[in-house]
Amino acid sequence: MKRIFRLACALALVVPLLSGCAREAEKEAAAPPAALTALQYEIDNIAVDFNSLWYYQQIERQTGVHVDFTEIKDSEWSSSVSLAFARGKMPDMILRGSLDVEEYGVSRHLLVPLDEYMAKGYLPNYTERMDRAGLREQLTASDGHIYQLGFLISQDVNTNGHFFINRTWLDRLGLKVPETVDELTEVLRRFRKEDFNGNGVQDEIPLEFTFDDNTTGVYNLFSFFGLPLNENYVYADRAGKVHFAPEEEPFFETLSWLHQLYLEGLLDIDFISQGSTIWAEKVNEGNTGMFSYWRLQNTALNPGIAANYEIMLPVHAEGRQACLPRNMDIIEFGAALTADNRDIESSLRWLDAQFETENMLISQNGAVGDTLVRREDGLYEVKYVPPDNELYQSVPVICGQFFAPAEYYASVYVPAVHRQEKAAYCRLYEDAKVLEPVSSKLLTTVAPKTTAQSSAAQRLKAKLKSAVDAAIVSMVTQGVTDEAREAFARQLRESGSEEYIRVYQQVYDHWREEK
Numbered sequence: 119m120k121r122i123f124r125l126a127c128a129l130a131l132v133v134p135l136l137s138g139c140a141r142e143a144e145k146e147a148a149a150p151p152a153a154l155t156a157l158q159y160e161i162d163n164i165a166v167d168f169n170s171l172w173y174y175q176q177i178e179r180q181t182g183v184h185v186d187f188t189e190i191k192d193s194e195w196s197s198s199v200s201l202a203f204a205r206g207k208m209p210d211m212i213l214r215g216s217l218d219v220e221e222y223g224v225s226r227h228l229l230v231p232l233d234e235y236m237a238k239g240y241l242p243n244y245t246e247r248m249d250r251a252g253l254r255e256q257l258t259a260s261d262g263h264i265y266q267l268g269f270l271i272s273q274d275v276n277t278n279g280h281f282f283i284n285r286t287w288l289d290r291l292g293l294k295v296p297e298t299v300d301e302l303t304e305v306l307r308r309f310r311k312e313d314f315n316g317n318g319v320q321d322e323i324p325l326e327f328t329f330d331d332n333t334t335g336v337y338n339l340f341s342f343f344g345l346p347l348n349e350n351y352v353y354a355d356r357a358g359k360v361h362f363a364p365e366e367e368p369f370f371e372t373l374s375w376l377h378q379l380y381l382e383g384l385l386d387i388d389f390i391s392q393g394s395t396i397w398a399e400k401v402n403e404g405n406t407g408m409f410s411y412w413r414l415q416n417t418a419l420n421p422g423i424a425a426n427y428e429i430m431l432p433v434h435a436e437g438r439q440a441c442l443p444r445n446m447d448i449i450e451f452g453a454a455l456t457a458d459n460r461d462i463e464s465s466l467r468w469l470d471a472q473f474e475t476e477n478m479l480i481s482q483n484g485a486v487g488d489t490l491v492r493r494e495d496g497l498y499e500v501k502y503v504p505p506d507n508e509l510y511q512s513v514p515v516i517c518g519q520f521f522a523p524a525e526y527y528a529s530v531y532v533p534a535v536h537r538q539e540k541a542a543y544c545r546l547y548e549d550a551k552v553l554e555p556v557s558s559k560l561l562t563t564v565a566p567k568t569t570a571q572s573s574a575a576q577r578l579k580a581k582l583k584s585a586v587d588a589a590i591v592s593m594v595t596q597g598v599t600d601e602a603r604e605a606f607a608r609q610l611r612e613s614g615s616e617e618y619i620r621v622y623q624q625v626y627d628h629w630r631e632e633k
Contacts, residue, residue, distance in 0.1 A: 152182060152183045152184065152461050152464040153184045153185075153186065154183060154184070154185045154186070154210040154211060154459075154460065154461060154464065154465055154468070155185070155186050155188070155209040155210050155211070156185050156186070156187050156188070156209055156210060156211040156212070156213050157188050157190060157198070157199065157202055157209045157211070157212050157213065158187040158188060158189050158190065158213045158214065158517070159190060159192065159195055159213060159214035159215030159517055160189045160190060160191050160192070160517060161191075161192055161516070161517065162191050162192045162193050162393050162394050162395055163393070163394045163395035163397075163398050163418050164418065164507050164510050165510075166189065166510045166511075166514065166517060168187035168189055168514065168517075169186065169187050171512065171513065171514060172485075172512040172513070173480065173481055173512060173513040173514060173518070174187075174514075176477075176480075177468060177471050177472060177477065178468075180471050180477075181464075181467050181468045181471050182464075183464045183465070183467060183468040185211070185468065187213075188209065190215070192215070193393060195215045195216065196216070199212065199215070199217065203222060203226075203228055203456075207458060208228065208456040208457070208458040209456060209458075210455065210456060210458065210459045210460055210461070210465060211453060211454065211455055211456065211459070211465055211469075212453065212454045212456065213452075213453050213517075213519075214269065214451065214452065214453070214516075214517050214518070214519075215451065216450070216451050217266065217451045217454055218572065218576070219259050219265040219266050219451075219454065220259060220260060220567065220568075220569045220572045220573075221569070221572065221573065222265075222454075223259055223261075223263070223265035223266075223454075224259050224260055224261045224263075224265075224569055225569050225573075227457065228456060228457050229265040229266075229454050229455065229456060229457065230265070230454070230455040230456070230457060230459055230462060231263040231264065231265060232263075232264050232265065232266070232267070232455070232466075233258075233263055233264040235462065235466055236264070240463060240466040240467070240470070241267075241466055241469070241470045241473075242470060243470050243471075243473035243474050243475075244267060244469070244470055244473045244521055247473070247521055247522075247523060247526055248268070248521065250523070250525075250526070251523035251524075251525065251526065253268070253270075253449065253523065256268075256449050256564070257449060260566065260567075260568055260569055265454055266451055266452065266453065266454045267452040267453040267454070267469060267519065267521070268449035268450065268451070268452050268521055269449065269450040269451060269452035269519065269520055269521065270447065270448075270449045270450070270520065270521050270522060270523060271482075271516075271520055271522055271527070272447045272522055272523050272524035272527050273447075273527070273533065273537060273540075273541065274447065274524075274541065274544065275445050275447075275540060275541075275544055276444055276445050276446070276544045276547065276548055276553055277332070277442050277443065277444060277445050277544065277547055277553055278331075278332040278333045278412060278443070278445055279331075279332050279333045279334065279335075279338045279410035279411060279412065279442075280410060280411065280412070280413070280429055280430075280543045280547065281338070281408065281409075281410050281429070281430040281431070281432060282408065282409055282410070282411060282414065282427040282428065282429060282430060283295060283296075283305075283407065283408045283427060283428065283430040284309070284406065284407050284408065284426050284427055285426060285427060285428040286426040287309055287312070287314055287407060287426075288305070290312070290314070291308050291312065293305055293308065295428075295430055296430075296433055297431070297433055297434075298433050298434060298435070298436070299342050299343075299375060299433050299434065299435040299436070300436070301433065302342075302433045303375075303378075303379070303384075305407075306324035306325060306379065306384040306407060306408070307324075307382065307384065309322055309324040309384075309407035309408075310322055310324050310382070310383060310384055314405070315404070315405055320383075321405065322405055322406075322407065323386050323400065323405055323406045323407065324379075324384040324385070324406075324407040324408065325379065325384055325385045325386060325407065325408055325409070326386050326389075326397065326400055326401055326406040326407075326408070326409045327339070327385070327386070327389040327397070327409060327410070328389055328392055328393060328394055328397050329389055329390060329391075329392075329587070329590075330349060330583075330587060331349060332348055332349065332442075332443050333394075333410065333411065333412055334394055334397050334409065334410060334411055335389075335410075336376070336389055336590075337349070337443075338410045338432075338442065338443075339372060339376065340363070340368065340369065340372045341432050341440050341441050341442040341443075341552070342372065342375075342432055342433050342434060342435055342438070342440055343368035343371045343372045343375070343434075343435045343438050344368050344434070344435070344438040344439050344440065344441045345363055345366055345368035345369055345372065345441065346363070346441045346442060346443040346444070346553075346554040346558065347363045347364075347369070347443070348363070348443040348558050348562075350558065350561075350562045350579060351363050351364055351579075351582065351583075351586065351618075352558060352561055352562065352618070352619070352622045353443070353554060353556070353558045353561070354556045354558065354560070354561055354626060355555075355556070356555050356556065358626065358627070358630060359623075360561065360619055360622045360623040360626055361619075362610075362615050362618065362619050364582075364586050364589070364606075364610065364615075365607070365610065365615065368438065370593075370598050370603060371435065371438075373589075373590065373593040373594060373598050374593075374597070374598045375435075376593075376594045377593060377594050377595070377596075377597045377598065380594050380595060385594075386400070387594075387595070388400075390591055390594075394418070397409075398418040398419065401419060401423065402418075402419060402420045402423050404423050404426070408430070412540065413536060413539050413540045413543065414427060414539065415503065415535065415536040415539050416503050416505075416507070416509075416534075416536035417507070417536075418506075418507060420506065421505050421506075429543050429546065431546070431547070431550050431552060432547075432552045439551075439552075440552040441552065441553070441554050442547065442552055442553050442554065443553075443554060443557075443558055444553040444554045444555075444556070444557040444558070444559075445557065445559065446557045446559050446560075446564075447524070448559050448563050448564065452519050452520070452521065453469055453519060469519060472518065472519040473519060473521055475498075475530050476492075476498070478519070478520055478521070478522070479498045479530070479531060480513060481513050481514055481515070481518040481519065481520065482513070482515055482516070482518070482520060483498075483500050483509070483513070483534060484500075484502075484504070484509055484512060484513055485512070485513075486498075488502075489501065489502045489503065489504065489509070493532075496530075497530060497531060497532050498530060498531050498532070499531075499532040499534075500532075500533075500534035500535070503534055503535060503536055560626065560629070561622050561625060561626050562622075564629070565625045565626055565628070565629035566625075566629070567625050571621055571624070571625055574617070574618075574621050575618070575621050575622070575625075578613070578614040578615075578617060578618040578621070579618070581613040581614060582610065582613050582614065582615060582618060584613075585606070585609045585610055585613050586610075589602075589606045589609075
């Protein structure tokens with residue numbers, strides 16, 4: 119009886135304890151995941167609902183971390199980021215797009231240094247890959263800290279925009295692909311004259327471009343006259359001398375040619391103001407002769423429309439060698455944690471989960487078993503590419519996190535068909551020797567700048583861009599005159615072109631000495 123009594127007493131003590139544990143377990147199971155906020159970059163011509171994206175739902179299930187996204191279009195990104203930091207209450211994370219880590223991290227201390235967390239093992243997938251590839255130095259700011267996670271798809275892309283010409287129109291006219299500026303001008307005139315859509319209206323658009331970029335923008339057209347005009351306006355020759363492109367003679371030769379095209383109605387003058395969304399809509403109407411773009415497959419182009427075009431080498435003006443800006447594998451901005459971050463460990467857990475190999479490849483290519491397969495040899499391969507950018511309905515693609523140095527990438531992935539398409543174009547342009555010998559990315563991105571140099575470069579670029587853009591618009595529409603050139607040269611000097619060149623020369627010289 120005593121033993122029974124003691125057992126009953128023990129049970130009386132244990133049962134409430136077990137009940138309490140059960141209640142705690144229920145509370146833990148019912149607890150919502152850690153909630154964070156993020157400013158998320160979004161491409162202009164592709165709408166992505168990040169808050170309901172299948173991919174992030176999977177990452178949330180794996181990590182227990184929920185993120186509320188605020189999506190910002192590319193065209194509004196810079197101003198929105200500046201505003202977010204100026205308000206005094208920042209989101210927990212900044213994702214993709216671009217970010218000046220020297221300003222916001224080193225100078226203003228508004229970003230969280232991540233190197234100490236890497237040392238403690240909070241980003242195992244990312245840190246191991248970064249260190250194995252020897253890329254830590256490229257991501258280290260001038261004060262010795264790392265404030266960002268990089269974005270890298272190492273696929274040997276050597277230029278952004280390739281030229282595409284309407285093969286269907288050429289065949290109907292019995293014309294060959296032009297090789298010189300004069301030949302191209304004649305082809306464009308024939309494109310304009312012919313009523314390809316049969317509506318009795320001369321509404322064909324021979325040249326369809328946007329403005330100030332090297333993917334769909336007219337900046338690429340300067341390459342026909344040997345000038346690798348890029349968005350920073352500087353480039354280096356083989357001897358290491360830095361040049362400011364808008365001061366070079368080919369800059370004005372190109373504008374004279376574009377003025378001629380404008381007068382003859384061969385260049386869509388809407389290039390001045392239209393973005394990539396409107397550009398894509400016009401090309402997809404099937405009434406365009408030529409444009410530049412990243413590639414044809416798996417883009418904003420309708421596959422039926424894209425089938426009418428073929429790759430074209432840059433043409434060259436008489437006495438000039440075509441010279442496009444050269445791209446290179448560059449570590450772009452991937453993510454940063456702001457000083458207002460409410461849960462650093464959860465943020466890093468959520469981010470690092472996206473660098474796990476399969477998760478990362480899914481973010482670019484779609485779900486395993488759907489668009490992506492894992493072969494018997496362990497490599498991942500894309501078996502199907504949805505048309506019309508449908509991937510963005512389930513995964514973030516280039517708006518997500520990705521860090522794949524060349525050796526690692528080749529060990530886990532067989533490139534998709536559309537990536538092989540781009541690689542073939544790049545080989546064609548490399549073999550044709552139509553790319554600048556020294557990539558301007560070495561000056562503007564790879565070579566590290568001090569905080570003062572970075573600040574000066576940004577300040578001067580803003581002033582110079584205003585002058586350059588205004589000159590392009592004016593000279594394309596009104597022509598290139600001696601008076602206009604003199605006024606433009608004076609405005610560039612007053613806007614700091616000499617100092618701008620000096621800053622980049624110092625940056626490049628220092629980098630070359632260190633190498």
